[in-house]
Amino acid sequence: MIDDTRPRESPVISTNGSPQLLPIDAIARTRAPAKLNLFLELVNRRDDGFHNIDTVMVPIDWCDQLQVTRSVDPGVRLSLDWLPSREIVAQRLQIENDPQREASMLSIPTDKTNLVTRALMRVAEVFELETGFDCKLLKTIPAGAGMGGASSDAASAIACAAKLISVSPRHPALIEVAAEIGSDVPFFLGLGSEPMSAIRATGRGENLAPVAMGGRLDFVVIYPSVSLSTAKVYAASQVPADPRNAADLVLSLANANHEAIEESMMNRLSHPARILAPQIDEIIESVWRAGCRTCQLTGSGSACFALVRSPVEARRLAKKLRASLRETAHPGGGAIVAATRTTRVPAIVSIH
Numbered sequence: 001m002i003d004d005t006r007p008r009e010s011p012v013i014s015t016n017g018s019p020q021l022l023p024i025d026a027i028a029r030t031r032a033p034a035k036l037n038l039f040l041e042l043v044n045r046r047d048d049g050f051h052n053i054d055t056v057m058v059p060i061d062w063c064d065q066l067q068v069t070r071s072v073d074p075g076v077r078l079s080l081d082w083l084p085s086r087e088i089v090a091q092r093l094q095i096e097n098d099p100q101r102e103a104s105m106l107s108i109p110t111d112k113t114n115l116v117t118r119a120l121m122r123v124a125e126v127f128e129l130e131t132g133f134d135c136k137l138l139k140t141i142p143a144g145a146g147m148g149g150a151s152s153d154a155a156s157a158i159a160c161a162a163k164l165i166s167v168s169p170r171h172p173a174l175i176e177v178a179a180e181i182g183s184d185v186p187f188f189l190g191l192g193s194e195p196m197s198a199i200r201a202t203g204r205g206e207n208l209a210p211v212a213m214g215g216r217l218d219f220v221v222i223y224p225s226v227s228l229s230t231a232k233v234y235a236a237s238q239v240p241a242d243p244r245n246a247a248d249l250v251l252s253l254a255n256a257n258h259e260a261i262e263e264s265m266m267n268r269l270s271h272p273a274r275i276l277a278p279q280i281d282e283i284i285e286s287v288w289r290a291g292c293r294t295c296q297l298t299g300s301g302s303a304c305f306a307l308v309r310s311p312v313e314a315r316r317l318a319k320k321l322r323a324s325l326r327e328t329a330h331p332g333g334g335a336i337v338a339a340t341r342t343t344r345v346p347a348i349v350s351i352h
C-alpha cells in the first residue's frame with residue numbers, strides 16, 4: 001500500500017490519548033532527499049552561538065534510502081551502508097588507499113549520535129512507546145557536504161515513525177523533536193513548504209516560508225573529496241556590515257527567470273569554506289573551464305553546484321566534468337558528480 005506523509009487534519013490518537021500503533025511487522029520506507037542552498041546570508045551572530053541567517057533552499061532528488069520497523073525491544077538499532085557500495089564510493093573519491101581519510105569520510109556513526117537514532121529515541125520518549133525501532137539506512141548523500149544528508153535522514157525517520165504510530169508528521173511534539181535535532185530538520189519534514197516550492201528559512205533556520213517556483217530547476221552537483229564541519233565553517237565566517245537579503249532571488253524563482261536566478265544566488269559561507277578546503281576552488285575552476293559560470297557552494301560545503309537549463313544539459317555537463325576531473329585528478333583528489341533536479345518534501349513514506 002502506497003501512502004504519503006502529507007499532513008492529515010488531525011493526528012490519529014486513540015481515546016486514551018496514546019497513539020494507535022501499526023502492527024509490529026509493518027515496514028515504513030522512504031527516500032531522504034538532499035538540499036541545495038541557492039542563497040545564504042549571515043544576518044547576525046546570536047548570543048547562543050548560532051547565527052541568524054537568510055537562506056533559500058531547494059530539495060533535490062539525490063537521496064538516501066531509509067527503512068524503519070517497530071521492534072518489540074525498546075531502543076533504536078541502526079544498520080548503515082553506502083550505495084552502490086562503500087568500496088565504489090571510496091574509489092570515486094580516490095580515498096580507497098587512504099584508510100584514515102576513507103574512515104573519516106565514510107564511517108558514519110550508527111550509535112546514538114546518528115541523527116536517525118537520536119530522532120527515533122526522542123519520538124519513543126515523547127510518545128512513551130514501550131516498543132523500539134529497527135532501521136536500515138542506505139547512504140548516497142556525502143557527509144559534511146552542506147547537502148543536509150543527516151538532517152534529511154532524521155526528518156525521514158520522524159516521518160516513518162509518525163506513519164508507524166499513526167500520528168501526523170505535523171504533530172506539535174514531532175515538530176519540536178525536529179527543531180531540537182538540527183536547524184535543517186523542519187525543512188525536510190516539509191514544514192512551511194508546498195509541494196515543489198523552494199523554502200526561505202530565517203532565524204537559526206527554523207522559520208520557514210514557501211517560495212513559489214515557476215518550474216523545476218536542474219543542477220549538476222559536485223562533491224570534492226573533502227568533508228567540512230558546519231560548526232567550523234560558521235566559526236570561521238564573518239557577518240557582513242550590510243547583509244543582503246533573498247528578495248531578488250525569491251522574485252526570480254517565481255518568474256522562473258534563469259538569468260536573474262543566477263545573478264541573485266550567493267553564499268556567505270563560501271569564503272571560510274574555501275579557506276578550510278582549497279579543493280573547492282579546483283572544482284569551481286573545473287566548472288568554469290567546462291563553460292558554466294554559476295558554480296556555488298551549498299550550505300557550509302564542501303559540495304558545489306551549477307544551475308543549468310535542462311536535464312539534458314545537466315547530464316552533458318556532468319559527463320564533461322567527470323572526464324575533466326579524471327584528467328586533472330591527483331591521489332586523494334576525486335569527486336562525485338551528479339545531474340539532479342528539484343524534488344518535493346516531505347518525501348513519500350510507503351508502508352509494506
Ligand SMILES: C[C@](O)(CO)[C@H](O)COP(=O)(O)OP(=O)(O)OC[C@H]1O[C@@H](n2ccc(N)nc2=O)[C@H](O)[C@@H]1O
Pocket residue numbers: 037040049050051052053055057146148151181182183184185203204205230231234299300
Ligand atoms: C548551513 C546550513 O545547512 C544552511 O542550510 C544550516 O545553517 C546548518 O544546519 P545544520 O547542519 O542542521 O546545523 P546544526 O546542527 O543546527 O548546527 C551545527 C553548528 O553550526 C553552527 N550554526 C548552525 C546554524 C546556524 N543558523 N548558525 C550557526 O552558527 C553552530 O555552531 C552549530 O552548533
Ligand SMILES: Nc1ncnc2c1ncn2[C@@H]1O[C@H](COP(=O)(O)OP(=O)(O)OP(=O)(O)O)[C@@H](O)[C@H]1O
Pocket residue numbers: 108109113114115116142143144145146147148149150151153154184228229230299300301
Ligand atoms: N544519518 C547521518 N548521515 C550522515 N551523517 C550523520 C548522520 N547522523 C549523524 N551524522 C554525523 O553528522 C555529520 C555531518 O552531517 P551532514 O552530512 O548532514 O552535514 P552537512 O553535509 O554539513 O550538511 P548540512 O550542514 O547542510 O546539514 C557527519 O560527519 C556524521 O558524523
